[in-house]
Amino acid sequence: xxxxxQPEKLLSVFKGAPxxxxxxxxxxxxxxxxxxxQYSRQRLQLLLRHISRESIKGFTxxxxxGETSFHLKKPFAQEEDSxxxxxxxxxxxxxxxxxFGKGTLxxxxx
Amino acid sequence: NAGVTQTPKxxxxxxxxxxxxxxxxxxxxxxxYWYRQxxxxxxxxxxxxxxxxxTAKGEVPDGYNVSRLKKQNFLLGLESAAPSQTSVYFCxxxxxxxxxxxxxxxxxEGSRLTVL
Numbered sequence: 001x002x003x004x005x006q007p008e009k010l011l012s013v014f015k016g017a018p019x020x021x022x023x024x025x026x027x028x029x030x031x032x033x034x035x036x037x038q039y040s041r042q043r044l045q046l047l048l049r050h051i052s053r054e055s056i057k058g059f060t061x062x063x064x065x066g067e068t069s070f071h072l073k074k075p076f077a078q079e080e081d082s083x084x085x086x087x088x089x090x091x092x093x094x095x096x097x098x099x100f101g102k103g104t105l106x107x108x109x110x
Numbered sequence: 111n112a113g114v115t116q117t118p119k120x121x122x123x124x125x126x127x128x129x130x131x132x133x134x135x136x137x138x139x140x141x142x143y144w145y146r147q148x149x150x151x152x153x154x155x156x157x158x159x160x161x162x163x164x165t166a167k168g169e170v171p172d173g174y175n176v177s178r179l180k181k182q183n184f185l186l187g188l189e190s191a192a193p194s195q196t197s198v199y200f201c202x203x204x205x206x207x208x209x210x211x212x213x214x215x216x217x218x219e220g221s222r223l224t225v226l
Contacts, residue, residue, distance in 0.1 A: 009150070032213060044153075044200065044217040051213075086152060095160050096141060096204055096213045097168070102152035 002027045002091040006101035013077050014109050021072040023061075023087030029087050032090040033070040034098065035061055040084045047072075047085070057081070077108045112136055116201050116218035123191045123225045131186040131221050133201030140206020142184035144170075144176060144214065146197040153200065159184055161206065193224045198222050 003026040013019050025031055027028060035047040048056045050063040050070060051073045087101040114135045123129055133142065140161050145153040145168075155168030159178040173195060175187045179191040184203075188195060199222075 006152075020120070034213060036215075043219055044202075044215075046214045049213060063118075090213055095158075096215070097143075097155065097158060098215060099155070100145075100153040102150060 002099050003080045003090055004087050004089045004099055004101035006085075006087055006104050008104045010104070010105050010107070012107045012109060015079055016076050018031075019074050019077040019081070019106065019108075020105065021085050021087075023070045023072065025068050025070065025087075025089050025100060027068075027089055027091065029091075029093075030065065031070075033061075033063055033093070034088040034090070035059070035070075035072050036086045036088055036100070037083050038086070044086070077106075079108045079110055082106055113192070114201055114203055114216050114218040116135070116199070116221045118221060120142065120222050121224070123188075123223065125192060125225060126146045127191050127193065127225075129188050129223075130188075131183045131199055131201075131223075133186070133203075133218060135184075135201075135203040136182065137203060137216065138181070139216070140181070141204045142178065143204075144174070144184065144186045145200045145202065146170065147200060147220070148197050156186065156199075160200055186192035188223075191223075193225045196223060196225045 005024045005038045033050045037047045038044045086103045090100040143158040144156040157176040162181040203216040
């Protein structure tokens with residue numbers, strides 16, 4: 001069965017510090033992974049997907065199949081990065097049925 | 111474009127009452143989803159639909175029913191509400207065909223339901 005694990009419920013860093021939000025997955029097929037973000041009073045929205053291999057708002061995430069991980073990283077955190085972050089795994093093939101992790105609340109302190 | 115719109119945004123029910131949450135999208139998306147969000151549990155898929163007239167069960171379907179009579183609407187029904195169904199409900203939609211579908215889900219603002 002598919003599973004997404006985000007081991008940290010809360011993560012607090014200072015502005016300018018590096019940040020890494022951890023995500024591990026369990027899936028028997030070829031994984032397709034995403035990071036979604038929910039800022040305060042805003043809708044949940046896509047941050048990035050591993051297939052596109054892009055950097056969004058300074059965040060990057062690399063799929064490591066050997067370690068079954070898809071950690072989200074940013075070298076210098078900003079206060080506006082404070083939000084709830086969800087890692088998600090597509091377990092539905094072309095139907096795109098996403099399984100979400102439990103989320104990590106990131107707080108960037110001034 | 112309004113995107114994905116959910117109504118109502120807030121509702122308080124008594125145990126045993128019934129209600130329907132409406133999700134409407136104006137992006138001509140094929141796929142629609144209902145998730146529930148609970149503290150410490152993340153988002154869990156209740157039901158989803160890959161096209162008009164189709165529905166399928168997700169991870170936590172018990173106690174809910176859905177209908178997709180029109181492509182733009184996806185209804186979530188609670189026939190006999192229970193306190194365990196107190197949650198924030200999110201509707202989402204996405205493109206259908208493989209060529210267009212990047213896997214990006216577009217979410218509504220959420221509907222907060224309290225069952226007393």
